Amino acid sequence: xxxxxxxxxxxxxxxxxxxxxxxxPDMNACKACKSKVCTIICPASVxxxxxxxxELVVKYENxxxxxxxxxxxxxxxxxxxxxxxxxGATFKNG
Ligand code: SF4
Numbered sequence: 001x002x003x004x005x006x007x008x009x010x011x012x013x014x015x016x017x018x019x020x021x022x023x024x025p026d027m028n029a030c031k032a033c034k035s036k037v038c039t040i041i042c043p044a045s046v047x048x049x050x051x052x053x054x055e056l057v058v059k060y061e062n063x064x065x066x067x068x069x070x071x072x073x074x075x076x077x078x079x080x081x082x083x084x085x086x087x088g089a090t091f092k093n094g
Contacts, residue, residue: 010044017061018087022080023069029077030056038069038078064089 023046025038031054038047038056044064048057065088070080082088 012092013064014090014092015061016087016090018083021058021060022083022088023058023060023063024079025056025058025073026075026077026079027056029075033075035074037072037074041068041072043068 025047030036030049036047036049036056039049043066044062046059046063047069048059049055050057063083065082067080070078
């Protein structure tokens with residue numbers, strides 16, 4: 001079996017972003033969160049904590065829909081749903 005790197009695998013993912021986010025963290029909970037685990041666990045680097053603005057930036061367009069952030073959120077204050085219709089990520093074999 002061929003051993004591919006993550007960048008090679010992500011090359012086979014197509015994105016069709018929606019106009020609105022499907023990831024809605026409760027920003028007040030994010031400010032109180034000590035671990036900011038979403039910024040670590042997400043394989044697509046969707047979440048970035050901007051300390052100078054005291055805010056979480058969510059680049060939902062890059063989401064792989066793996067669900068890791070939903071499980072990991074220590075405050076359980078992330079509203080998570082799949083993108084609508086044919087929006088979001090599409091995975092191909094190869
Ligand atoms: Fe990142 Fe997965 Fe959460 Fe999408 S579902 S934001 S890829 S951890």
